[in-house]
Each structure stands twice: as C-alpha cells, then as structure tokens.
Amino acid sequence: MLERLTPALAAAGDFVRGLNGWRRLGFAFAAGLVSALGFAPFNVFPALLLGFAAVVLMIDGAEPARRIRTGAAVTWAFGFGQYALGMHWIAYAFMVDPVAHAWQIPFVFVFFAALALFQLCAGALAARFWRGRGRLFAFALSYGVFEWLRGHIFTGFPWNIPAYGWGASLGVLQSAAVFGAYGLSLLTVLFGAALADLFAPPPRWKIAAALAGVFAVFFVGGAVRLETAAQTVPGVNLRLVQPNVPQAEKYLRRYKARNWRRLIELSRAPGDPTLIVWPEAAPPFAGLDEQPLALEQIAALTVGRQGLITGAVRVDYLSADKYRYFNSLFVFGRDGKAIATYDKYHLVPFGEYLPYEETLNSLGLTKLTGIDGSFTPGDGPKAYAVPGAGTLTPLICYEILFPGEVVGATRPDWFVNITDDSWFGPWAGPQQHLLVARVRAIEEGLPVARAANTGISAIIDPFGRITHRLGLNQTGTVDGPLPAAIAPTPYSRFGDLWFVLLVCANVALTWLFSKGK
Numbered sequence: 001m002l003e004r005l006t007p008a009l010a011a012a013g014d015f016v017r018g019l020n021g022w023r024r025l026g027f028a029f030a031a032g033l034v035s036a037l038g039f040a041p042f043n044v045f046p047a048l049l050l051g052f053a054a055v056v057l058m059i060d061g062a063e064p065a066r067r068i069r070t071g072a073a074v075t076w077a078f079g080f081g082q083y084a085l086g087m088h089w090i091a092y093a094f095m096v097d098p099v100a101h102a103w104q105i106p107f108v109f110v111f112f113a114a115l116a117l118f119q120l121c122a123g124a125l126a127a128r129f130w131r132g133r134g135r136l137f138a139f140a141l142s143y144g145v146f147e148w149l150r151g152h153i154f155t156g157f158p159w160n161i162p163a164y165g166w167g168a169s170l171g172v173l174q175s176a177a178v179f180g181a182y183g184l185s186l187l188t189v190l191f192g193a194a195l196a197d198l199f200a201p202p203p204r205w206k207i208a209a210a211l212a213g214v215f216a217v218f219f220v221g222g223a224v225r226l227e228t229a230a231q232t233v234p235g236v237n238l239r240l241v242q243p244n245v246p247q248a249e250k251y252l253r254r255y256k257a258r259n260w261r262r263l264i265e266l267s268r269a270p271g272d273p274t275l276i277v278w279p280e281a282a283p284p285f286a287g288l289d290e291q292p293l294a295l296e297q298i299a300a301l302t303v304g305r306q307g308l309i310t311g312a313v314r315v316d317y318l319s320a321d322k323y324r325y326f327n328s329l330f331v332f333g334r335d336g337k338a339i340a341t342y343d344k345y346h347l348v349p350f351g352e353y354l355p356y357e358e359t360l361n362s363l364g365l366t367k368l369t370g371i372d373g374s375f376t377p378g379d380g381p382k383a384y385a386v387p388g389a390g391t392l393t394p395l396i397c398y399e400i401l402f403p404g405e406v407v408g409a410t411r412p413d414w415f416v417n418i419t420d421d422s423w424f425g426p427w428a429g430p431q432q433h434l435l436v437a438r439v440r441a442i443e444e445g446l447p448v449a450r451a452a453n454t455g456i457s458a459i460i461d462p463f464g465r466i467t468h469r470l471g472l473n474q475t476g477t478v479d480g481p482l483p484a485a486i487a488p489t490p491y492s493r494f495g496d497l498w499f500v501l502l503v504c505a506n507v508a509l510t511w512l513f514s515k516g517k
Contacts, residue, residue: 006203013199016054017061024058028074031055032081039086039160040431043168051078052192056139057199059127068127075123075143079116084109086160086432092425093351096247115150115157122146134514136193136207141506144186148499151182151402155349158401160432162188167435170464171222172215176442177489181403183499186506191215230461232481233413236306236389238459239273240451241266243282244475247422247453250284259284260294262475267301267308271479275389276301278310279453280397280420281327288312288330289338299336306388307333311396311418314341316376324376327352329394329418331384339386343378344396346405351423353377381408389482392416400437400448404495407444411492413485415440415448422454430456430472438464443491447483462486 019027035051037044055078062070091108094101125142126135143162151158163184166172176184191211197204243262249255260283267276288294288310302308314328327344347353353374381399383391390413395406397419406415417437421430434456441448441460448460458469461483468480490498 006201009199009203010201013057013196013201016057016199019058019061024061024070025073025077028055028058028077029081032078032083033085035078036082036084036086036160038165040164040167040435041428045165045168048162048165048188049192049195051082052139052143052189053195053199054078055123056136056193056196059123059130059135059139060196062127067130068124071123071127071130072120073123075126076116076120079119080113082160083112083115086428087112089425089427089429089432092429093423096423118146118150119143129510129514131514133197133204133207134510134512136190136197137506137509137513139193140186140190141503141510143189144182144499144506145503147185147189148182148496155346156402158403159436161185162192164432164435164439169219169222170438171219171226173439173442173464174222174225175218176439177225177445177491179498179502180443180491180496181439182496183502186499186502187211187214190506226463226465228463228486230463230465230467231484233390233484235274236482237272237274238449238478238480238482239267239271239276240449240457240459240470240478241276241278241282242452242455242457242470242474242476242478243279244454244473245284245422247420250281256284264297264301266475266477269477271477273305273479275306275386275482276308277416277418277449277451278308279451279457280311280418281313282310282418282453283312286313286325287315289314289341295336298332302332302334302336305334307331307339307386308336309392309394309416309418311420314343325374326378327375327396328378329396329416331386331392331394333387340384342382342384342394342396344375344399345378345380346399346402347375347377348398381406383408383410383412390414394418395440397421400433400440403440403443404491406440407492411444411488412446414482415444415446417448417450418452419450420453421456426473430454434458438466443489445486445489445492447485449482451478459483 031051031054035048038048055074058074059071091105094105122142126139129138147161161181163181194208194211245259263282298308309331311329314326316324329342331340333339381393383393385391392414393412395415395417400417421433424430437448437450438460441462442464445462447462450458455472457478459467459480461467462485468478470476470478
C-alpha cells in the first residue's frame, strides 16, 4: 500500500509546489478555508494539520530570490481564508440592529484581512530561514510567536488559535495543563508543517513520525488523566439560568417586563439550587443596584440560599449630567445582601468601546452595543468570597479568551463565566466560545460555571469535561453540583514558560536541521 501511496503523495506535492501567481494565492486561500474545518463546530483536526502542510509546500515551490515575498503572500492568503470561514459568525453581530449596522458587514472582512497580517509576518520571517528540514522548525517558530502576539498586542484577539483544532480530542487538550494554549499551538503547527515532507520524492517521514508519537503520548496521557473522577464541592448546587432572549428584543420597552419575569420564573423552577447564576447583562435595564423592586425580588430568591450572581449594565454617576457605563457582575448573598461588584476589564473593541471614537463616529461608524459612549473598563481579574461556595473569579464573556490572564493575585476555587452569545450567531461562534472555556479550565485546573443568554450554558470540571449543559437557543436551567478544583497545574504555576522553552528549542532545531539538506 505504501508503494502505491508514495507516488500519489509525490504527485500532489509536485502540484502544490508548482503553483504560482494567482493560482498559488487562490490555493492558499482555499487551504485556509479547509483548515478552518479543524475548529469547532466541525472539529476535523486533520484539515488544520494539512492546511499547514500545504503552506509549507507552497513556500517550498517559490523561487529562492522571491521566497520571502512568496512566504508573506501565501501565509496571508491562508490566514485570510481561515478567518473568513472560521470566524464568519462575527457578521451576525451586525444583524442584531441591521438598520444601523448591516452596512458595516464588509468591514468584517477588512478586519480578517488585517488580522491575517500576523500570518503574513510569520510567513515572511520563516521564509528568511528556509533551508533544509530546518524550515519546518522555522515555520512553527515564527507562526507560534506571531499567534502569541495576536493574543496580546492591540488588546489581543486569540480566537481560533491552532491549539483549539484539537477540540475533537479532550485527551490531547489535557496537554494544555502543561504547555498552555500557545505552547500546544506551536507544537500543532510543527506537526502540520512536518507532514509536508511526506509529499516529497522520496518522502521524509522521521520528523512527522516523531511528532505523531508526541501527540500519541499526549492522547494516552490525557486519557489516563481523564480517568480521574470528578469531585464536587459539598453543599453547593448551582442553577445556571438561560433565558434565551433574542438580542434584538432584550431592551425594547414592550419586552422588558417579559424578559425580567422569565428570569424570575426560571430561577423559581422546581429544584433545590443553593446558588443561582444569571448570564451577562441579564436584567433588561441598566442600573440594577438602583432598582428597589428588582432588588426585593432578588432578595426573595436568595432566602435560605447562598446567593445569586448576575451580569448587569452598571451606571456610575459622576455628576448630575455626567456618568459612566460598566459591563458588570453583581454577587448577592443570602437574603439579597450585596457582596461584590465586578467590572469587566477586557472590553471588546467595536462592541463595547470604539477606538478613536470621535474620528470613527465622524465616518458613521458606531459600536454595536446601544448605549451612548463606550463602556469603561474595570481594573483586572479578582477573586471574591461567597459564603459556603468558596472564592470565585468572574469572567465576563470575552475575558475567558485570554490564556494566562484569567487569574489575578489570588487563585480562586472556580470561575463564573457569564456571557451573551446571542451576538455570536446561532451556530459556530457559541460552540467555539464554549471550547475556549473548557481549555481555560484545563489550563488552570479550575471548574467553570458558564451561564449564557441563548446558550451554551454548562458546568465544566477542571479537566474540561462538561458535567451538565443546555444547548443553543433553548430556554431553561442547568442544575448541578459545583465541581471541585484540583491542585494547581504546571501552567497555572509557570504560565507560558513551556511556550518560551519550545520557542528556544525551535530556534536551536532550526539552526541544527538547516545545516542538512
């Protein structure tokens, strides 16, 4: 069989290497589209790996004098294609209020093209050191570093980084407890790049085989880790409320009473929860802490219970005619006693604030949330004690996206992630967001209670396993015990140290393997 397969692989490799001009760019864009199938909700991880292999083959085929330019163009087109399919759901946010925002949808694809500049830089840098088998390590090194940069500069946007291509394998994802999402991403790119050598005549399989062995170890080690039984926190029974309110109806006057009543009725449904969690901006009005009737009803809900947690828009009045808005989370204890107020610190550009607001407003661009001006950021992740339920760290929607940035000075016992994924469309976006929450749980060894307005609401244990969930566009509750935290993981203790070590190792391997042919 191998004898028959080798010529076919070589012919495919010759075809990809032989592409040039617009044919090469078009193929790179198509390879990016196909590679996006590696992410949720498709979870076809070989598509992502083969996408990286295709990029390497196209750079292999470039003329040496034009290799840097080709590397830049190919990886840019690949990144653009991957973002266009993998994150197409961003366009849904502009359809919540189509009269005001639908005309801005083309700018989403301008954003994807700009985001792909990270891939462009990675390809150009790798092509500068494109020699022998060292090119594989140079490609993984540069791609991995620029993915880290994508997650950090210009406020960061680490959505669909390569590590999330392993969403189909919870066993492999357990390696994030050591390497983190960025370290696992670098190794994933290296594995995919190494597959390019299988398309050479004769095929070179040793590096690809070695990396296949590494990921086999990850899978087996993860499977063993997942044999650990989930422990729960005694006396804590969660109820995550999913009201399933369409974003377009959330703040309309004629629906406000209905929306509030739905929250109350779902919270009172049969069962014995000790702690109720509502999603992001759940109350259909701003200034929850200034609404006596609403606070009375929350007090009634928390009689004999540990409390209630909800997202809400908070208004801070600086003077009679000057105020600030915050995307906040309120923690109420027994009998509605106010315990803590947390303000979201990592705001969504163009969603919750508008960079260069005056200039962009003059061009007719506005942010998506319908308040005057921008939200004001809080001051970072914090931990709050809830009597009988340990300490929790709130993460509002987008904040759970950032590896290594979800724990403040004090390690909590659990995360509460409240979100309104109705902005993310009816399919891919919410599933990708859920996977991100699962990886944060694995990295930190902490459970996540995730309450989403339209779904997916879930209780996630510290191994990333979903113990209870309610699917998209369903109205109801998720009731279940709070999983217990495990001992701090290597990633929670050392952060991206393993990523730095992998970067250093790839620098050395680039030099070592570039000496050969």
